[in-house]
Amino acid sequence: MSLRICLIASSRFPVAEPFAGGLEAHTHALAGALLARGHRVSIYAAPGSDPALNVQTLDVAPYVPTEAARRDVAASPDSWMQEHHAYLSLMLDLQRTGRDRFDLVHNNSLHHLPIAMAAALDVPMVTTLHTPPTPWLESALRLSASASAFVAVSSATAAEWAQTVAPAVIRNGVDVERWLPGPGGMDAVWFGRMVPEKGPHLAIEAARRAGAPLVLAGPLHDPEYFRREIAPRLGDGIRYAGHLDSEQLIHLVGRSAVALVTPRWEEPYGLVAAEAMACGTPVAAFARGGLVELVGEEGGRLCTPDDPDALADAMRAAVRLPRSGVRELAERHLSLAAMVDGYERVYRALVDTPVAA
Template identity: 25%
Template sequence: MASKQIKMPKGQRLSIVQVISNYPNAQPVPSIKGGTEKVVYELTEELVRRGHHVSLFAARGSRSSARLITYPKGMKHDQIHQYVLQHMPPGTQIIHDHTFRTAVGRRKLPCPSICTVHLPVKRYGENPVFVSKRARQLMGDGKGFYVYNGINTHEYEFSSEKHGYLLFMGRIIRDKGVLQAIQVAEQTGKRLLIAGPIKAPIFFRQEIQKRIQHNPKIRYVGAVGGEQKQKLLKHAECLLFPTLWEEPFGLVMVEAMACGTPVLALKNGSVPEVLSGFPQLICKSVDQMARKVKQKKYPSPAKLRQYVTQRFTNKQMTDKYVRLYREIIRRQGQKKSQGLPKRR
């Protein structure tokens, strides 16, 4: 993350408002379905552990150690801004907007704000934060900041015991590369488990289901979370991540490696950054991915786990956001002081 040296005292507690609610499909925090909700939860919890005063605006059913403010039933996206302003605590120093369409950060506010751009959008607030360098390059024209997503590695079960199956885990849509994962399974003769919510029913019915019916080694296990997700991740021989689009981050890659499971991924989006420590796992084509599956030249499970703990934890993510909060608050203070008339 690019920023200047920050002069605000490191120990000073901040008053922070976190805002998340991606209507019409708002998920509670944390969510077994949404990576964004998981990231916001981890950030919020770590901020509270460090003694900061945090208020979290989120969907009903959410849980948090922060001061939790849930939205009323039926509230629309364009109403979030006003609701946050009416209910945020006095003395708030910064607002962190996580909504997909920047419901708060693009508005006139009584305090500075930043906006994490979790998905590709054309409009965002004054201080955009992207989740990878590639996302900042494509969506922000190289402007703004970037902070990698982080996970609480203590919540991910490690295992060096693998059960010989390939795993695809993600939303079932064409751009996620589920068809390409099936091609790898077909070329290698390996078992493939497909996990994730079906977001494109016609695509699934017409193209995925037929391939599954003709190959008993391929099975769709549905959307997963909790213990079932842990078991699938930690015992997979390899996670396939053949994304076809400019994926801003790809949290499941980090989750798999935290469990000691290697990831083979196509060289799109943030993949070269997330897998920078293991360039041998990055693939130029489906054919090359299939060859790598056959070769089975993977890093050790322990090295994969260590890699995540050194780069993609909730603590490292929070460190960077706190530095950014302080920098933005400092800049705002400078602007105000420069705008005041000089004393005689």
């Protein structure tokens, strides 16, 4: 049965290539797969998102405070207010017309308002928890938890939310028909957002200790961090390839010997690890959060967090793994098809028995 699905995305970055991060890549893959299965999906996302996904722009006119409002020294930033009103406008619209247009709402954003206002809708909602608890999300969830079903992207993330809610677990999936196995190569690879909490500087240190060349790729979300910690470490076999789209990443990762994953926080999932394994490229990663569940003995090696020497040892061990076994692990446990199957089961349970407000 085809469902009418309202998919709420993040308003911060477009759901379009090249992706700003894993959340945008995940949202794009989920929407595309649902459309391919015959569902009618309307995705509410930031301006500039892929028009092939039937995008409704999630924005409002920029907020320009009056002179009187500017005198409030405790006021939130203008950008915070614009994002707040974008989600408020959407939720009020769904409150008025949601049942006429949709069978369910899937909140895939990181904003608190869809959770807080779920009880105001007459259409069921499922919320995917992509992060550990934050004060805004936790308070919204405690206010209106019974009005939404919840899914966590890993058992580790589900455990972090356990004091507030008991989410189902559906792992993020990789399109194994696109992320195809590659031949490997000599270089290590690191890809993701260039920010301190992702730790690319530690990947560089580990690669130097292991005597391996390293290619880094990803958007510069923190230019000052890149200038201070990454740029001075480039050269002598370490290079930055830029912000690449998926096809370029598939080519790069598939021709790499090992993928380094270096989170400095409890990584909720670790989509880059799943993408690397789909290419047959083994992973050397810090043992944090959801990565512990993804990277088994067949997929790579885990090591002590924040320790470049331990990561160098993990690199040396990971490159000896057979690439065919790494790929098979991704096909069995981390596919986009398996993820969408899981969400379809949640959707149909909601439509048959909506969550009580």
